[in-house]
Amino acid sequence: MLKSVSRTFRGGIHPPTEKQHTEKKPIEVMPPPERVFIPLRQHTGAPARAIVKAGDHVKAGQAVGKGPGFVTTIMHASISGEVVSIKQRNHPVFRHCETIEIKSDGKDEWIFGTAHPRGQADQLPPEDIKRIVTESGIVGLGGAAFPTHVKLSPPPEKKISLYILNGAECEPFLTADDRVMQERTEDIVLGLRLMMRAVGVARAIIAVEANKPDSLKVLKAAVSRFSEIEVVKLQTKYPQGSEKQLIRVVTGREIPRGGLPMDVGVAINNVGTALAVAEAVCDGKPLIERALTVTGSAIAQPKNLKVRLGALFKDVIEHCGGFSAPPVKILMGGPMMGIAQYTTEVPVIKGTSGIVALAAESLNIVESQTCIRCGRCVNACPMYLIPSVLGILCERHKFEEAKAMGLMDCVECGCCTYVCPAGRPMVHMFKFGKMELFKQAQKKREKEAK
Amino acid sequence: MDRQLVVTTPPHIRSAASVNRIMADVHIALAPVTIAGVYLFGFRSAVLLAVSVLAAVVTEAAIEKILKWDVTIGDYSAALTGLFVGLVLPPGAPLWLGAIGSAFSIAVAKMAFGGLGKNIFNPALAGRVMLLAAWPIAMTKGWLQPLWWRQEGFSFWTLRVADRLGISVDVITSATPLAKGGAPDPYTMMDLFTGRVGGCIGETSAAALLIGGAYLIYRRLIYWQLPASFIATTGILMWAFGGQQGLFTGDFMMHVLAGGLILGAFFMATDMVTSPITIRGQLIMGIGCGAITALVRLKGGPPEGVSYSILIMNAFTPLIDKYTVPRPFGEKVS
Numbered sequence: 001m002l003k004s005v006s007r008t009f010r011g012g013i014h015p016p017t018e019k020q021h022t023e024k025k026p027i028e029v030m031p032p033p034e035r036v037f038i039p040l041r042q043h044t045g046a047p048a049r050a051i052v053k054a055g056d057h058v059k060a061g062q063a064v065g066k067g068p069g070f071v072t073t074i075m076h077a078s079i080s081g082e083v084v085s086i087k088q089r090n091h092p093v094f095r096h097c098e099t100i101e102i103k104s105d106g107k108d109e110w111i112f113g114t115a116h117p118r119g120q121a122d123q124l125p126p127e128d129i130k131r132i133v134t135e136s137g138i139v140g141l142g143g144a145a146f147p148t149h150v151k152l153s154p155p156p157e158k159k160i161s162l163y164i165l166n167g168a169e170c171e172p173f174l175t176a177d178d179r180v181m182q183e184r185t186e187d188i189v190l191g192l193r194l195m196m197r198a199v200g201v202a203r204a205i206i207a208v209e210a211n212k213p214d215s216l217k218v219l220k221a222a223v224s225r226f227s228e229i230e231v232v233k234l235q236t237k238y239p240q241g242s243e244k245q246l247i248r249v250v251t252g253r254e255i256p257r258g259g260l261p262m263d264v265g266v267a268i269n270n271v272g273t274a275l276a277v278a279e280a281v282c283d284g285k286p287l288i289e290r291a292l293t294v295t296g297s298a299i300a301q302p303k304n305l306k307v308r309l310g311a312l313f314k315d316v317i318e319h320c321g322g323f324s325a326p327p328v329k330i331l332m333g334g335p336m337m338g339i340a341q342y343t344t345e346v347p348v349i350k351g352t353s354g355i356v357a358l359a360a361e362s363l364n365i366v367e368s369q370t371c372i373r374c375g376r377c378v379n380a381c382p383m384y385l386i387p388s389v390l391g392i393l394c395e396r397h398k399f400e401e402a403k404a405m406g407l408m409d410c411v412e413c414g415c416c417t418y419v420c421p422a423g424r425p426m427v428h429m430f431k432f433g434k435m436e437l438f439k440q441a442q443k444k445r446e447k448e449a450k
Numbered sequence: 451m452d453r454q455l456v457v458t459t460p461p462h463i464r465s466a467a468s469v470n471r472i473m474a475d476v477h478i479a480l481a482p483v484t485i486a487g488v489y490l491f492g493f494r495s496a497v498l499l500a501v502s503v504l505a506a507v508v509t510e511a512a513i514e515k516i517l518k519w520d521v522t523i524g525d526y527s528a529a530l531t532g533l534f535v536g537l538v539l540p541p542g543a544p545l546w547l548g549a550i551g552s553a554f555s556i557a558v559a560k561m562a563f564g565g566l567g568k569n570i571f572n573p574a575l576a577g578r579v580m581l582l583a584a585w586p587i588a589m590t591k592g593w594l595q596p597l598w599w600r601q602e603g604f605s606f607w608t609l610r611v612a613d614r615l616g617i618s619v620d621v622i623t624s625a626t627p628l629a630k631g632g633a634p635d636p637y638t639m640m641d642l643f644t645g646r647v648g649g650c651i652g653e654t655s656a657a658a659l660l661i662g663g664a665y666l667i668y669r670r671l672i673y674w675q676l677p678a679s680f681i682a683t684t685g686i687l688m689w690a691f692g693g694q695q696g697l698f699t700g701d702f703m704m705h706v707l708a709g710g711l712i713l714g715a716f717f718m719a720t721d722m723v724t725s726p727i728t729i730r731g732q733l734i735m736g737i738g739c740g741a742i743t744a745l746v747r748l749k750g751g752p753p754e755g756v757s758y759s760i761l762i763m764n765a766f767t768p769l770i771d772k773y774t775v776p777r778p779f780g781e782k783v784s
Contacts, residue, residue, distance in 0.1 A: 015463060172463065244779065257780040328456050335462040342457045356462075364464040365456070369525075370567035372469055374671075374722045379729075383779040386727065389771075406778040414461030421467035422567075428459040 009245045011382035012237045013415045015172050015336065017211060021295050021302040022175040027183055029306045030319050032079045034104050036310030037089055037347040038064060039097040043139045044146045045071035050100055056083045059111040060308075061286050063137075064100050073147045073350075074137040077102055078288040078308040080109040092313075092332040092346040093339055099347070102310070113284035121194060121282055129198040129281060136280035137287045137350075142166060142177075142241065142270035143333055145351035148277070151267060152198045158262040163196045163204035164250055167219070167271040168234060168241035170209060171334025174354045176291040177271050179304045181208065181215035184275050185222045187282075191274030192229065194281055199267050204229045206271070207250055211236040238336060239413040243268055245382050257409055272353075287350060294320045298327035298357040307348050313355055314344040325359035336414045366423035377416035377426065383409050387416035391426040394433035399440070402433050410434075469566075472722075473526035475669050479662035480533060480717070486658035487651035491541035492599040493607045495651045499536035502548035506532025509556040519565070527566050531555050534574030534717070537652025538710065538757070539581075542592030542611070542622070547585060551577040571764045572721045575757045582752075593648040595623040623648030627708035628753040642707035653710040663716035676725065676732040677715035681706055683740020684747075691748055711743065714756035724764045731767075731774035738763045 041047035048065035058064060058077040065075030081104040091097035113135060116124060134149040154160055165188070169177040181188060189206075196204055206223065208216050210233050223229040234240055234249060244255050246268065253264040261268050272291060279285045288309055295302035300321030307316055313330065317323065331338030332352050348355075377387035385406045393402040407430060416426045488496045510528035514521045523529070532552045539548055555577030563569040582589045598621035599606045611621055626649045627637060637647045645655025652659075666672045685706045693699025705711070719725060719739050726732050739759040746755025 013465070015465070248779075254780045257778060259780065326454065328454070329458075329462055330455055331460075331462060335460070337460050338462065339460070340455070340457040340462065342455050358462065363456075363462065364466070366464065366468070369469055370565065372472070372567045372722050373725075373727055374472065375727045376467070376670075378727055378776075384776040385778060386775060388727065405775065409778050409780070412460070418461050418463065419465050419467060421469050421472055423464070423468070425459065427461065431459055 008235045008237060009240075009248045009382055010384065011380055011415065012239060012245070013380050013418050014236070015238055015418060017236070018172045018295075019175050019178070019211065021173070022293050022304050023178055023212075025175075025179070025302075025304050027176070027179045027291050027304045027306050030308070030311070030316065032060075032104060032108050032308050033311045033315045035084075035312075036078050036102050036104075036308060037312065038075050038077065038100040038102065038310045039089070039091050039347060039349060040065045040075060040099065041091070041094060041097045042075065042145060042309075042349040042351065043073045044144060045069070045073070045150075047098065048072055048075050050086050050098070052083050052086075052100065054083050054085055057081070057105075058083060058102060059109045061111045061288055063286075064102075071147055071150055073139055073149075074135060074286070075100070076137055076286045076288050078310050079104045080107050081105040090343055090346045092341060092349060092352065113280075113286070115284040116281055118190060118282045121190060122197070124194070124197070124281065126198045126200065129194050129277075132281050133198070133277055135286070136276070138273065138276045138280060139287070139350045140270055141272035141276060141290055141350065141353065143337070143351050143353045145349070148269065148273055151269065152195060154199065154262045154267065159265055160199050160201050160262060160267050161203065161265040162251065162267075163192065163199065163201045164246065164266055164268040165192050165204065165206040165271055165274055166241055166243070166246055166268055167206055167208040167212070167215060168246055169212070170236075170238045170241040171336055171338075171353075172238075173295050173356050174293045174334050175295075176293045176304050176353060178212045178215050180275055180291050181212070181271055182218055185218045187278040188271050188274045189219070189222045189226070189229065190282070191276070191278035193226070194277050195267070195269060195274065196228075201267060202228055205250055206231045207234055207246055208232070209234045209236045209240055239382060239411070239415065242382065242411055242413055244411065290348070290350065290352065292348065292352050293354040293356075295354065296327075296331075296356040296358045297362040298323050298325045298359040300324040309350060310347045312344065313341065313346050313348065316348060316355060317344060317357065323357065327357040328360045328363055329358045331356040331358070336418070337412065368424050369422040371422055371424060374421060376419040376421065380415040380419045382413060382415060383411055385410060387426045387430075388424075390433075391416075391424055391429045394429040397436070399433050399437050403437055407433050407437070469525050469527070472671060473530055475671055476530055476666070476717075477526060477533070479665045479669075479671075480537070480652075482658035482661045483537065483652050483655055483713070484533070486645055486655040487537065487541070490596045490645055490654065491594050491651055492611070494609050494611060495541040497609065498539060498541070498543065498545055498548050499533060499651065501545045502536030502539070502552045503529050503532035505549040505552035506535065506556050509553045510561065513557060513561045522566065525566065528556060531560065531573045531577075535577045537713070538574065538578045538650050540589065540592030540649075541594045541651045543588055544592075547581060547588055551581045554580050567723055569723055570767070571761055572718055572724045575718055575761050578757055579761060582757075593623045593626060594621050595648065596646045596654070626753065627704065628747065639703055639707065642704065647708070649708075650710060650713075653713045656707045656712050659712045659716060663712070666716065666720070671722075672716070672720040673729050673732060675729050676720050676736040677712075679733050679736030680715040680719055680739045680743075681711060683737045684711055684743045687741065687744035688747060691744070705747070709754045710756040714743075714760055715739070718756070719760045719763070724767060726767050726770040726774060728771070728774045728776060730776075731770040734770050734774065735763050735767065738766065
């Protein structure tokens with residue numbers, strides 16, 4: 001069943017998609033690198049702790065880091081070889097993080113868990129699926145990297161009635177999800193069904209933007225056998241892949257402020273995550289590699305790649321022919337929400353959906369002017385905020401007022417900043433405001449604790 | 451290589467939108483009415499417009515130089531204010547009037563508040579209202595007959611026609627269509643639509659204004675809701691209360707087309723800086739402007755209420771903004 005969704009969320013923008021560079025290129029397997037760097041923090045939640053020490057020999061797929069609590073994930077070696085060091089190193093998100101460095105022995109020996117045949121996956125008890133997902137260290141591969149096993153274990157009082165698989169991939173430049181949907185269609189549907197089974201949901205929707213017609217076609221064919229799964233075509237618009245907006249589009253329901261998808265009876269995951277779940281359950285393969293897009297105006301040969309986690313950006317870019325022009329910005333993720341890197345010596349982590357290197361001409365770096373109150377940000381904001389006023393309040397350090405106007409609701413999608421004719425760095429000011437509020441709250445807590 | 455990498459917060463791409471482009475777009479939108487005004491009222495009005503624009507630009511540059519601010523005349527906004535001041539002057543007004551009006555607009559209504567984006571009142575209208583208060587005769591006696599220059603003894607290039615002392619009776623139109631008391635020249639609805647009536651340089655041709663307004667809407671610089679609610683409110687109120695034969699006998703179309711209503715509704719009330727930021731707020735502003743315009747036309751001393759209505763509503767903009775904050779996503783959902 002292919003249903004077209006004409007309704008859409010209010011706000012949003014239409015940046016150039018730039019997907020033409022890689023959308024037709026099949027995912028290429030990048031050979032395992034000589035060295036990998038496995039940071040112990042690759043997810044939302046508490047960092048893991050190393051369970052190996054320098055000098056240990058590890059195999060690909062062997063657990064090397066374990067978390068102390070529930071909201072954390074297990075880290076696995078992504079190549080076989082010797083643990084060289086465990087120390088603070090560059091991290092693409094947190095700047096620095098305790099990182100396990102592994103030097104390859106060239107053998108690429110794998111050690112995997114139990115493989116459950118694909119045909120019998122349907123009979124697996126939900127508890128087993130959750131356990132396998134936990135042991136495989138799977139996190140949301142859309143970019144936020146929230147531990148998947150946590151999502152699969154909603155509190156019993158929350159009744160989940162719908163599973164949404166997010167194949168929107170609305171960020172410009174990125175095409176890895178699109179390719180995964182085309183090349184691993186069956187496994188994605190299988191992964192979705194496993195997750196539905198784990199949570200106990202009877203109905204699912206796979207949501208894909210209209211600019212991925214090939215993915216829509218193959219997914220539609222693949223779900224035709226399952227009456228409980230529906231494929232929905234979405235209008236192409238940014239930030240459609242944002243959880244809150246996607247749920248609004250698909251179900252018409254709004255997640256309450258400060259709430260989670262389960263508050264409106266929805267569980268939601270990225271398509272890449274579904275693939276990882278299928279591979280973990282049916283192949284016994286933990287999350288040690290992921291598909292990502294290497295692209296941008298400064299990359300010589302833009303590609304979709306399957307990369308071992310822990311490979312350095314440098315090596316990945318080298319595999320794509322290096323730079324064709326001097327890069328001015330190198331991003332982990334897409335140009336709307338990606339994180340700018342100050343060095344290419346950072347590892348690919350679980351949340352790396354793409355590496356985008358931009359040359360000077362694709363960046364429109366402008367000086368910030370006074371807000372002229374044009375209201376474009378207000379119309380672009382998918383969270384119905386007034387970014388212009390929030391930005392001014394943050395600028396003037398009136399954080400409490402900004403909070404009262406919804407600063408904490410901002411999802412940092414960047415629509416306001418994208419459309420602003422005065423070049424105001426609004427997302428920057430919001431991040432600053434949120435951080436200051438966080439610091440104030442922390443101080444207050446400390447004071448009360450005394 | 452790594453040393454050259456730029457690290458900023460996202461987003462890393464931007465649309466091509468810029469303040470310059472917006473201001474340039476408004477200039478483009480004003481081209482039809484500027485051309486129409488110059489055609490109707492002769493080369494003299496072109497000179498008046500040029501003087502107004504020049505005065506605005508020079509004033510802004512001078513103030514910024516003196517205060518050691520960045521000189522911002524390159525954003526075209528000062529020129530725009532000057533052009534607006536010129537367009538709302540009677541075509542026979544003396545040239546110095548345009549210069550003083552523009553200088554006041556920029557110096558007092560714009561720069562004194564901190565420059566572009568920080569002013570509360572529409573600078574051009576503030577300038578016009580100042581001129582109305584200070585030189586009421588010059589501001590209400592300079593009406594010219596449309597296409598006066600076609601009369602014998604004149605040419606399009608005639609400049610001295612409206613030197614206040616030497617103004618020729620032949621080219622004076624007795625009043626604008628909205629003037630109370632006096633007997634206006636006969637005109638048809640078509641005249642009002644094309645602009646062949648007395649009035650300010652830029653207000654008479656509804657056709658040219660609508661073309662410009664359509665361009666602004668097409669370029670998404672304004673939303674149709676504000677001009678529509680402004681014009682509709684004025685028209686309906688004048689139709690209801692503006693007739694000589696009792697209620698609902700007023701001339702709707704005449705009141706919409708005559709005077710500066712269309713110019714005000716599409717170009718002045720919609721000024722980004724001084725109008726509410728949400729569409730809901732702009733609707734309120736439009737209705738408010740319409741009501742005040744109608745009130746002035748019905749009960750007020752001056753024949754026209756558009757300038758006053760917009761300035762008064764400008765003062766309410768912060769209040770409107772405060773009470774039209776949209777419902778945040780996820781608020782009040784169950």
